[in-house]
Amino acid sequence: MTDSQPKLEPAQLGAYFALMEVAGLLRHGVEAQLRDAGDLSYVQFQLLARLGLDSPTGSHRMTDLADGVVYSRSGLTYQASLLEQAGLVERGPAPDDERSVMVTITDAGRERLAQVLPGHVEVLREMFLKPLSGADVTALAALLRPVRDHMRSSPPRSAKPRPRKGTASSR
Template sequence: MDDTPRTLTATELQAYFAFTEVGSLLRHAVEQQLRDVGGLKYVQFQLLARLGDAPAGQQRMTDLADGVVYSRSGLTYQAQVLEQRGLVTRAPSPDDERSTVVTITDDGRAVLAAVFPGHVEALQQLLFASLSDADVDDLARILGRAAEHLRANPPRSATPRRRG
């Protein structure tokens, strides 16, 4: 058995550095737009966007934490901040009193409606403008495959809780 540590090829290293640079630059611009227009942190936007797309505008806290890959306690704090702003409500789940259900409010939908045009514009200008439709298809396929692989052995914050 070969115990020699594996190294990255020059192309793998180039891809990794490009991926992290794009992610950092894009996230910085997106976070700035979300703060300026909606007074939101990125994770708060993710929470509202997931609720906005969810049936009846609600999800269990654990499902939200699993989806946004954020610690459950950290997401609880962010939901509390959004609740204080009147953007979400939290209540015990009617199906399981140990679970909390978060629901987006009309004010939460209004904040999403305010931030989405600038959010989409930032993504189009900063990420997609330099790519062809085929490039975007390839990017979606490649990153989808990587996400699927990472979700096969996720960090605890992304591991769905076992239901008793």
Template sequence: MPDDPKSLDPVQLDAYFALIEVSSLLRHTVEQQLREAGDLSYVQFQLLATLGDAPGGSRRMTDLADGVVYSRSGLTYQAGLLEAAGLVTRAPSPDDERSVTVTITDAGRERLGRVFPGHIAVLHRMLLDPLERGEVEALGAVLARVRDHMRADPPRSAAPRRRRASSDPAP
């Protein structure tokens, strides 16, 4: 950490606090809706939605962890809960036996179908309705640029695993 970090001017500080508050308020309401409509946590919904959009409904666990920015051990636990509920299956990856592939089941797709209408209603009510179309487009562009900047140097939970070269000695 630098000895003399940059300070924030009032505009930057206001933007930061507004982002934190909006994020917290939206996530709280989304989590409540997901629990009530589908008995899902926020992370479980992210996993099911990601799998629902994936080709064949499957992704490797490490790719899921990288995409949802969640610890690999926490994701394994959440995937286990979803598997016990019959919403996903887990199996060794056909491409790499050291990896696990998670696949959404028909019951998982049904659960997504049950929560999506209320989820979309929450997003409209809390985030989209007070904005004009151009503002939504601008917000999306700004957030995408910030996300891409953050993904350039992601936290460990969001960083793709580095593959060990085959000539590297095993630990």
């Protein structure tokens, strides 16, 4: 690396590596629990949780779900299709815009969510929260909130124009 290349301070690099390692280890533990307890992928759980816990109506637009779980539209469509085949969600046109697709959690989806939640919470407590005090958790949330908000301040992925095939990526 030459002196003209941008560098991170050791503390910045250490924070980045620690965050990525924690996220990777936690995701691995969560994914194993979800697979074992409910035959769900992490993304499928996120969809069910957003629909069943985060939405008063149990429904969301597909594009809003894709932006919320930070997943591609095509990938989310595939995951929603698997959940629909399993009877855990239903999809249909939005009442105010037939071009938009709404996803709604079913009673079976709520049951599956209730089945995996206790173990999910236990994994979070054991792997992530156990070494932290209540003050640490509050401080961590306060530190991560502005980072998340900064990252989400640009248009959501679904609102960004899609690159056209055959165009230069440097545009």
